[in-house]
Amino acid sequence: MEELPVLATARLTSPRAWRLRRPHLTPLARREARQGYLFILPWIVGFLAFTAVPMFATLVFTFFNLTLAQEEPLSFIGLDNYARLAGDARVWTSLANTLKFASIWLPVSILVPFVLALGLNSRYLLGSSVMRTLLFMPYVVPFVAGVLIWNGMLGEDGWINKVLELAGWSNPPAWMFDTTFIYPGLVLMGIWGVGAGVIINLAGLRGIPTELYEAARIDGAGWWAQLRNVTVPMMSPIIFYTLILGVVEVLQYFLVPLVLKNGTGEPGGTTLFYNLNLYQTFFTFQDLSYGATMAWLLFGITLVITLILFALSRRYVYYAGER
Amino acid sequence: MTAFAAATPSRPLQAPRRRPEVLIRRAIMTVVMSGIVFAFLSPIGYSALMSLKTEAQYSDPDAPILPSEARTFEYQGESYDVYYVPMPDGSTRELALVRKGRQDSDFVDPADPAAGPITWQGSWRTLSQPWEIAPQWGNYAEVWDKIDFPRLLFNTIALAIIGTIGTVLSCTLVAYGFARFRFPGRGLLFTLLLATIFLPAAVTLIPTYTLFVKLGWVGTWLPLLAPAFFANAYDVFLIRQYLLTIPRDLDEAAAIDGASAFRTLRSVILPQAWPVIVAVSIFTFVYSWNDFFGPLIYLAGHDDIQPLQVGLSHFNGIYHTRAELIQAGNIMTMLIPVILFAMFQRVFTRGIVITGVEK
Numbered sequence: 001m002e003e004l005p006v007l008a009t010a011r012l013t014s015p016r017a018w019r020l021r022r023p024h025l026t027p028l029a030r031r032e033a034r035q036g037y038l039f040i041l042p043w044i045v046g047f048l049a050f051t052a053v054p055m056f057a058t059l060v061f062t063f064f065n066l067t068l069a070q071e072e073p074l075s076f077i078g079l080d081n082y083a084r085l086a087g088d089a090r091v092w093t094s095l096a097n098t099l100k101f102a103s104i105w106l107p108v109s110i111l112v113p114f115v116l117a118l119g120l121n122s123r124y125l126l127g128s129s130v131m132r133t134l135l136f137m138p139y140v141v142p143f144v145a146g147v148l149i150w151n152g153m154l155g156e157d158g159w160i161n162k163v164l165e166l167a168g169w170s171n172p173p174a175w176m177f178d179t180t181f182i183y184p185g186l187v188l189m190g191i192w193g194v195g196a197g198v199i200i201n202l203a204g205l206r207g208i209p210t211e212l213y214e215a216a217r218i219d220g221a222g223w224w225a226q227l228r229n230v231t232v233p234m235m236s237p238i239i240f241y242t243l244i245l246g247v248v249e250v251l252q253y254f255l256v257p258l259v260l261k262n263g264t265g266e267p268g269g270t271t272l273f274y275n276l277n278l279y280q281t282f283f284t285f286q287d288l289s290y291g292a293t294m295a296w297l298l299f300g301i302t303l304v305i306t307l308i309l310f311a312l313s314r315r316y317v318y319y320a321g322e323r
Numbered sequence: 324m325t326a327f328a329a330a331t332p333s334r335p336l337q338a339p340r341r342r343p344e345v346l347i348r349r350a351i352m353t354v355v356m357s358g359i360v361f362a363f364l365s366p367i368g369y370s371a372l373m374s375l376k377t378e379a380q381y382s383d384p385d386a387p388i389l390p391s392e393a394r395t396f397e398y399q400g401e402s403y404d405v406y407y408v409p410m411p412d413g414s415t416r417e418l419a420l421v422r423k424g425r426q427d428s429d430f431v432d433p434a435d436p437a438a439g440p441i442t443w444q445g446s447w448r449t450l451s452q453p454w455e456i457a458p459q460w461g462n463y464a465e466v467w468d469k470i471d472f473p474r475l476l477f478n479t480i481a482l483a484i485i486g487t488i489g490t491v492l493s494c495t496l497v498a499y500g501f502a503r504f505r506f507p508g509r510g511l512l513f514t515l516l517l518a519t520i521f522l523p524a525a526v527t528l529i530p531t532y533t534l535f536v537k538l539g540w541v542g543t544w545l546p547l548l549a550p551a552f553f554a555n556a557y558d559v560f561l562i563r564q565y566l567l568t569i570p571r572d573l574d575e576a577a578a579i580d581g582a583s584a585f586r587t588l589r590s591v592i593l594p595q596a597w598p599v600i601v602a603v604s605i606f607t608f609v610y611s612w613n614d615f616f617g618p619l620i621y622l623a624g625h626d627d628i629q630p631l632q633v634g635l636s637h638f639n640g641i642y643h644t645r646a647e648l649i650q651a652g653n654i655m656t657m658l659i660p661v662i663l664f665a666m667f668q669r670v671f672t673r674g675i676v677i678t679g680v681e682k
Contacts, residue, residue, distance in 0.1 A: 142635075
């Protein structure tokens with residue numbers, strides 16, 4: 001948000017204001033700058049209309065009692081929405097559900113694509129490029145179709161349970177109706193979409209200079225030592241990027257259970273995720289101000305986690321170009 | 324960055340041949356990865372097979388995995404199920420069940436119906452049935468009519484095409500601006516653009532939705548299409564990265580000849596940038612096809628203008644007990660994106676690599 005005033009000046013700056021700040025800008029350079037702004041204008045307008053202003057408006061909403069119908073007179077209510085948030089058990093339950101799901105999903109979503117990419121990159125593998133294409137394919141399957149296919153796969157006599165029965169589990173769970181197995185089931189569904197992550201990891205692995213492995217081998221490093229001391233550090237920027245995007249996405253997770261459970265939170269309230277609660281506050285109860293307050297809490301949590309990760313990244317992420 | 328059509332990145336050095344341990348490693352690796360790929364794609368197989376079954380088949384735990392029907396036999400104008408019947412002499416015969424009884428039942432031999440009913444002692448419920456492969460293509464026809472597939476398909480394609488046009492136009496202009504012009508604040512603005520990727524949508528949703536309500540746009544395609552004309556971070560980044568690889572000599576020559584910036588974009592840059600334009604078009608088309616949340620909230624209650632995914636979700640709400648129809652609907656919904664992917668898979672993987680790795 002702190003960038004906003006800068007952005008506004010950049011857009012509104014007149015040629016004269018320029019000269020004050022940048023006296024050395026020649027007429028030709030000024031013409032070039034004007035043309036540049038003109039070409040990026042669609043994005044600037046879109047950014048203001050669909051990102052910056054709505055974000056600011058969301059913040060303003062939190063201090064009022066705005067609803068879509070507005071039956072009570074509109075008034076400034078200070079921090080009442082935040083006080084209500086603090087005492088709202090449903091909010092904290094849904095947040096706990098989201099964090100619990102995130103703690104299962106995030107490690108899986110980082111590890112699975114990484115391990116699959118390691119496999120695809122192996123020099124012993126035949127048919128690597130065909131396999132890469134096939135692993136990516138489910139990524140383009142439309143979201144609802146993918147969810148409904150997996151709902152069948154994880155059904156009481158879907159293929160997952162058929163395989164488990166063959167493997168000797170006589171009474172496999174009803175995944176989507178069991179409070180213990182619902183998260184693992186949702187994680188399985190999520191794994192289906194890791195194709196893009198596999199591609200990104202694979203490109204990263206192929207970008208690691210082979211000299212590093214040769215040097216490690218000369219130093220007597222085995223497979224594991226090479227993985228730990230060469231592959232993982234060299235891949236850390238990509239793992240970090242995937243992690244940050246994963247955090248932002250998982251904190252907003254709710255569409256899969258919305259399709260599957262129609263927003264009921266079944267089984268046993270486990271799929272009442274934070275964003276489902278937010279969505280219902282807004283669309284079902286049409287409570288704009290309270291929904292906005294929940295949105296800002298989500299944004300705040302996302303920001304704090306992201307900043308912590310960035311702080312940690314200074315120690316754990318290796319950027320080859322940096323000193 | 325190289326052209327989108329470029330060959331796949333070089334693989335590590337080929338493993339030395341001939342040594343037996345290398346062959347064994349190769350076999351193990353290939354078998355394990357093939358198994359993983361097979362498991363990964365099995366849901367599509369499940370869906371395709373399920374979409375061709377009858378309700379009777381998938382509710383029968385003993386039914387085979389391929390779409391089949393229990394064999395029947397016409398006897399005296401009626402259709403009867405055929406069962407495997409163990410005979411007292413130890414052989415098993417395929418007989419049609421014509422009278423069901425608790426203690427004993429009557430069967431006829433389809434090979435020799437004239438011989439009349441044979442009475443068999445025992446409960447017919449313990450018998451199993453012979454199945455014959457019989458894919459139910461009619462399931463697709465049923466879904467086609469029930470969800471009004473042609474209308475949903477038209478809506479989906481129209482939304483995807485208009486959205487793609489808007490995205491390609493706006494992102495090309497913005498990417499050109501970022502790639503070719505120097506202006507104060509360019510770095511900051513570009514960082515801001517990329518930062519929007521990490522912004523949770525919830526924090527802008529409520530005022531945006533309220534604005535569209537006030538404009539009277541909710542219940543029309545406008546809230547879905549209008550933002551496409553104002554560029555987005557992923558596609559601008561993708562196009563800009565490509566434009567940076569195009570040498571400046573030609574646009575400088577055009578500028579000296581007095582061509583305007585827009586003219587240079589049209590006649591110098593675009594003819595060289597078509598691979599990235601194609602990539603962004605296909606990407607946007609598939610993403611728009613797969614958008615669910617936007618149509619869900621902005622087109623709620625307007626069945627006639629909804630795209631496939633929302634239609635499919637509603638269909639599931641009504642017919643969720645008819646698994647074969649749901650799976651047929653899934654296959655119908657994913658067919659076009661999957662075909663597009665099969666045709667342009669290299670473009671997809673290149674695009675993912677650029678937006679995912681090089682940022």
